[in-house]
Amino acid sequence: MSQTVFEPWNDPQAKPLIQFKNVTKRFGDFTAIDNQTFDIYEREFFALLGPSGCGKTTMMRMLAGFEKVTEGKILLAGQDMAPIPPNKRAVNMMFQSYALFPHLSVWENIAFGLKRDKKPKDEITDRVAQMLKLTRLEKFAQRKPHQISGGQRQRVALARSLAKAPKLLLLDEPLGALDAKLRQDTQFELVDIQEKTGTTFVIVTHDQEEAMTVATRVAVMDDGKIMQADTPANIYERPNSVYVADFIGDVTIIEGRATKTGDGYDIAFAEGQPTLHAESSKTFQNGQSCHLAIRPEKVAITADKPDTRNALKGTILDIAYLGNLSTYHVRLETGQIVKAQTANTRRLSRRNFTWEDTVWLSWTDTAAVLLEG
Amino acid sequence: MRRLALIAVPYIWLLALFLVPFLIVLKISLSDIAMAIPPYTPTLDLTEGWEGLKDFFSNLDFDNYIFLTTDDLYWKAYLSSFKIAVIATFLTLLVGYPIAYGMAAAPDHWRPTLMMLVILPFWTSFLIRVYSWIGILSNEGYLNQLLLSLGIISSPLTILNTNVAVYIGIVYTYLPFMILPIYAALERMDGSLLEAAEDLGCSRITAFWLVTFPLSKNGIIAGCFLVFIPTIGEFVIPSLLGGSRTLMIGKVLWEEFFNNRDWPVASAVAVILLLLLIIPIILFQRNEQKQREAEG
Numbered sequence: 154m155s156q157t158v159f160e161p162w163n164d165p166q167a168k169p170l171i172q173f174k175n176v177t178k179r180f181g182d183f184t185a186i187d188n189q190t191f192d193i194y195e196r197e198f199f200a201l202l203g204p205s206g207c208g209k210t211t212m213m214r215m216l217a218g219f220e221k222v223t224e225g226k227i228l229l230a231g232q233d234m235a236p237i238p239p240n241k242r243a244v245n246m247m248f249q250s251y252a253l254f255p256h257l258s259v260w261e262n263i264a265f266g267l268k269r270d271k272k273p274k275d276e277i278t279d280r281v282a283q284m285l286k287l288t289r290l291e292k293f294a295q296r297k298p299h300q301i302s303g304g305q306r307q308r309v310a311l312a313r314s315l316a317k318a319p320k321l322l323l324l325d326e327p328l329g330a331l332d333a334k335l336r337q338d339t340q341f342e343l344v345d346i347q348e349k350t351g352t353t354f355v356i357v358t359h360d361q362e363e364a365m366t367v368a369t370r371v372a373v374m375d376d377g378k379i380m381q382a383d384t385p386a387n388i389y390e391r392p393n394s395v396y397v398a399d400f401i402g403d404v405t406i407i408e409g410r411a412t413k414t415g416d417g418y419d420i421a422f423a424e425g426q427p428t429l430h431a432e433s434s435k436t437f438q439n440g441q442s443c444h445l446a447i448r449p450e451k452v453a454i455t456a457d458k459p460d461t462r463n464a465l466k467g468t469i470l471d472i473a474y475l476g477n478l479s480t481y482h483v484r485l486e487t488g489q490i491v492k493a494q495t496a497n498t499r500r501l502s503r504r505n506f507t508w509e510d511t512v513w514l515s516w517t518d519t520a521a522v523l524l525e526g
Numbered sequence: 527m528r529r530l531a532l533i534a535v536p537y538i539w540l541l542a543l544f545l546v547p548f549l550i551v552l553k554i555s556l557s558d559i560a561m562a563i564p565p566y567t568p569t570l571d572l573t574e575g576w577e578g579l580k581d582f583f584s585n586l587d588f589d590n591y592i593f594l595t596t597d598d599l600y601w602k603a604y605l606s607s608f609k610i611a612v613i614a615t616f617l618t619l620l621v622g623y624p625i626a627y628g629m630a631a632a633p634d635h636w637r638p639t640l641m642m643l644v645i646l647p648f649w650t651s652f653l654i655r656v657y658s659w660i661g662i663l664s665n666e667g668y669l670n671q672l673l674l675s676l677g678i679i680s681s682p683l684t685i686l687n688t689n690v691a692v693y694i695g696i697v698y699t700y701l702p703f704m705i706l707p708i709y710a711a712l713e714r715m716d717g718s719l720l721e722a723a724e725d726l727g728c729s730r731i732t733a734f735w736l737v738t739f740p741l742s743k744n745g746i747i748a749g750c751f752l753v754f755i756p757t758i759g760e761f762v763i764p765s766l767l768g769g770s771r772t773l774m775i776g777k778v779l780w781e782e783f784f785n786n787r788d789w790p791v792a793s794a795v796a797v798i799l800l801l802l803l804i805i806p807i808i809l810f811q812r813n814e815q816k817q818r819e820a821e822g
Binding site: 217219238239240241244245246248249250252254255256265266269270299313314317 | 716718719721722723724725726727728729732736737740741743820
């Protein structure tokens with residue numbers, strides 16, 4: 154049984170559902186969104202990820218129609234959205250605060266949008282029942298929002314925003330109010346519901362783990378710009394900038410100068426230290442300054458000098474014990490800190506290394522990513 | 527012990543300032559009018575001992591209450607007060623709601639100022655403020671002068687000494703009691719609820735009727751009771767701004783006391799008024815309690 158890979162963004166024939174065309178949004182002198190052009194495809198689960206104030210919420214509110222675009226255009230299925238008010242858009246939003254109507258029951262909350270469309274009564278009843286089943290809320294239909302738990306409220310908000318079968322569903326930090334354990338369960342549930350309904354989801358979050366778990370593509374934003382929009386794996390393994398590499402996950406950045414050798418580049422980063430080697434498809438001038446980004450889990454830590462091109466000596470400064478993993482902060486003679494992570498397959502008492510030990514760090518030629526300086 | 531002392535304070539307060547005066551009024555309402563000081567009999571004389579006490583109680587009767595039913599002035603006054611209070615409460619709501627809404631919609635840094643403006647009139651004497659309305663509403667008053675000079679009317683309007691003036695006075699005086707609870711309800715409302723309603727297909731106006739209005743319901747109810755309850759017994763406004771035909775129970779009460787010097791009948795009027803007011807007061811308390819439960 155073969156499964157086709159869902160990658161419409163790589164298919165030149167695919168027609169995007171949402172098109173941002175040179176979109177700029179200003180609030181007075183402040184530029185919230187700076188000339189952005191990108192596409193979102195049907196059935197995608199698209200995550201906007203970034204620190205607070207990066208413009209991700211503004212992006213979403215423009216899609217919902219609560220903010221007007223200053224310059225440029227947003228197209229939904231080829232149609233310019235600018236003249237369409239929020240209450241006429243085939244777009245629904247799930248609010249960060251859930252915004253459930255406190256005076257209405259769960260059932261009435263979910264039926265709210267359907268009633269506004271003047272749908273026949275039995276059609277509304279059927280649709281609400283379907284939504285209650287999808288979100289496993291049948292038992293709570295007659296409760297008021299303050300009589301159910303946070304997780305249940307989150308599901309009511311989701312059911313309400315899905316009830317009108319929107320072309321596009323916007324989720325503003327949908328899991329922000331849930332505790333860690335519930336959040337993990339809910340992430341998978343969200344993906345499940347997205348696949349079942351076939352709706353295009355755009356989620357705004359500042360939680361990278363959440364974005365990586367649920368999204369088909371993650372757009373990392375900073376300062377009103379999308380720095381990189383790609384699959385979670387590519388964002389992590391092939392970041393296109395120091396910002397993205399640093400924002401997603403843990404990373405050590407080593408600054409140096411590149412010299413072309415063989416398939417890659419030799420990087421000289423400090424006097425008295427051996428040059429490092431990294432393969433890269435990017436082209437660098439000889440002597441051009443560059444950044445080498447290396448993930449801690451790709452760095453091996455040994456007591457003896459290993460037989461690889463990338464090997465550095467240092468002393469252990471700190472050990473962060475995370476239960477399943479330990480992250481070692483190793484200081485080189487130059488003062489540079491390099492992080493190395495190992496899985497704790499043995500009991501803690503049998504750990505090989507401790508503070509102040511001299512160790513060797515090593516990684517393969519393909520492990521590190523070479524980025525422009 | 528400390529807890530008992532703590533609870534005792536409000537109870538002693540209630541006993542001294544509410545229950546004791548009420549019992550005195552109740553006693554007077556059961557007495558008979560007399561040309562004496564005080565102008566009623568019997569009076570309690572403890573020097574006579576047990577016999578005196580028995581004599582005292584045997585002289586109390588319900589004659590005054592029976593009298594209230596024989597003269598239709600009284601029930602008409604109760605009914606008219608009720609009618610005026612209902613209409614005035616409704617008018618206050620009509621004026622107060624938009625003001626409260628505007629305050630809640632105003633930018634954060636404006637709100638304390640607006641709140642201040644609503645409360646400010648309380649800092650001057652209520653009597654002076656009602657008197658000043660005479661200056662505004664009288665035939666030669668500012669309002670008529672303004673309308674005449676603008677050419678809107680050709681002869682002065684008679685507003686003072688009519689029910690219209692009474693309504694204006696009541697709306698003006700009790701407006702803050704309407705605005706503040708409604709404002710409190712509106713201000714607590716989460717703004718994203720309106721965005722959610724719009725997102726789900728409501729126009730601004732339907733969003734107001736389906737979300738804002740029901741969510742301010744408790745504030746409206748509280749405000750209406752706070753206006754309605756004191757308005758029913760209102761005396762100053764109808765006697766200063768109203769005419770001879772403005773019939774309100776507060777005015778009747780005053781006339782019985784001071785014009786007729788019939789303390790027992792006046793007391794009976796007051797006791798009945800209090801009993802009638804217990805109903806809306808209980809309803810008000812229940813509304814407040816329900817709201818607290820819903821929030822808790």
